[in-house]
Amino acid sequence: MKPTMTVAQPSAPIALALLSLSLSMLLAALGTSIVNVGLPTLAEAFDASFQQVQWVLIAYLLAITTLIVSVGRLGDKLGRRRLLLSGIALFTFASALCGLAPSLGVLIGARALQGLAAAIMMALTMALVGESVPKASTGSAMGLLGTMSAVGTAMGPSLGGLLIDGFGWRAMVLVTVPLGLLTWLLAYRHLPAAAPTPKVPSAGFDSLGTALLALTLGAYALAMTLGHGSFGWLNGALLLGALLGLGLFIHVEARAASPLISLNIFRDRHLSASLVMSALVTTVMMATLVVGPFYLAQGLGLETLRVGLVLSVGPVVAALTSVPAGRVVDRFGTRRITFGGLGAMVLGCLGLSALPLGSGIVGYVAPMMVVTLGYALFQTANNTGVMAQVTQDNRGVIAGLLNLSRNLGLVTGASVLGAVFAMASTAATHNLAHPQAVASGMRITFAVALVLVGMALVIALVNRSR
Known part of the structure; x- marks a missing residue:
């Protein structure tokens, strides 16, 4: 009897631990996408401009971008399970505060929280995979997290629209409260306790490095998001401040007794290459979210409902393929699947860069599905390859760096490739609303995206040869 119980018992705790991690990733993704559809409603409810209510989204993204590495390191020091439980509880509390916000300012502050x-x-969910599942199943677990992230992104706009239509905008943000409570309960009961580690003298948390990195990333994110497509003196000043902050951060970290990010980890060429490739690939994926709505609405003349349905195809493909991608990674290894994913993205971007306007919805959806499939393969393989080789004491900060590279790609894609699309469209006919102008702008934007994916492929080839 005992041998039978020893084999059967671990599967249930592992499954429940994975469920809690998956719900945690779902909540973070849902928090990003669910408010987008509600921005017009919020502008009307608070009698505010679109530029003002846009900070409901920007505040959330800025907080993630500026703090994700720091909280990863904090988890390494204080305990990842303990800090993740605190994060889930804080997310649930902030969701309730958003739903009860009496003013737009309070809502924006609650969204930052x-x-x-x-x-x-986001940082500790990835880091805890290594402690919750066997190493041979890491790829499958990473694929599952990718699926939940895609599901959260896909269902956010439709769920938000449904709740606003039936119950008002407050229901849109309150819906995550019961889900947060369930996630916390599952994580508390089923996440494994941290393994005991020998007591060693600690030099403390790098507060100065944390503050410098947060200010640097905040300046970069603001430089990329302010101005709504135009790059003025304020954007330039913020970008210069970000460059100076980066230099000062490197100077401080090189001399810190317990640095936030040990600069030695970047001597690992595999890790550095993976971070750069992740940023490049995510920049391209953000272009699909920025350019796609314009092309479908103004290029193909689709109404809003059909635009939303077509845009949901990408996240649905990612949701359906991430878990199989993880299994493929576990079987064939990370390098082959990395190349396969980047190769698929090259083909998809090539198709979009040569897409004639007369090809219609099918002409757009087919290469977009190839791009999304390639992205799901690449992300699963890339994240698995990095996290499988990370030492126990660096899991949090490395997971934070992976998420940071993704967020920087999102910010850069929205601003830089968004500006490329705007300039290419107006250069065609001096009228952004003209279908031919939109089609021309999309082709040029994805030609640039093709170059970026090509750069990632070259980095992967060079990294393999080394």
Whole structure:
């Protein structure tokens, strides 16, 4: 009897631990996408401009981008399970505060608090995979997390629209409260306790490095998001401040007794290459979210409902393929699947860069599905390859760096490739609303995206040869 119980018992705890991690990733993704559809409603409810209510989204993204590495390191020091439970509880509290917000300012502040919690959840969810599942199943677990992230992104706009239509905008943000409570309960009961580690003298937490990195990333994110497509003196000043902050951060970290990010880890060429490739690939994926709505609405003349349905195809493909991608990674290894994913993205971007306007919805959806499939393969293989080789004491900060590279790609894609699309479209006919102008702008934007994916493929080839 005992041998039978020893084999059967571990599967249930592992499954429940994975479920809690998956729900944590789902909450963080849902927090990003669910408010987008509600921005017009919020502008009307608070009698505010679109530029003002846009900070409901920006505050969340800024908090994640500026703090995700710091909370990863904090998890390495204080305990990842303990900090993740605190992050889930904070996210649930901030969601309730968002739903009860009496003014737009309070709502924006609550969203920033929610973003801090989401940073904790995103970084430590990935880091805890190594402690919750066997190493041979890491790829499958990473694929599952990718699926939940895609599901959260896909269902956010439709769920938010449904709740606003039936119950008002407050229901849109309150829906994550019961889900947060369930996630916390599952994580508390089923996440494994941290393995005991020998007591060693600690030099403490790098507060100065944390502050410098947060200010540097905040300046970069603001430089990329302010101005709505135009790059003025304020954007330039913020970008210069970000460059100076980066230099000062490197100077401080090289001399810190217990640095936030040990600069020695970047001597690992595999890790450095993986971070750069992740940023490049995510920049391209953000272009699909920025350019796609314009092309479908103004290029193909689709109404809003059909635009939303077509845009959901990408996240649905990612949701359906991430878990199989993880199994493929476990079987064939990370390098082959990395090349396969990047190769698929090259083919998809090539198709979009040569897409004639007369090809219609099918002409757009087919290469977009190839791009999304390639992205799901690449992300699963890339994340698995990095996290499988990380030492126990660096899991949090490395997971934070992976998420940071993704967020920087999102910010850069929205701003830089968004600006490329705007300039290419207006250069065609001096009228952004003209279908031919939109089609021309999309082709040029994905030609640039093709170059970026090509760069990632070259990096992968060089990294393999070394």
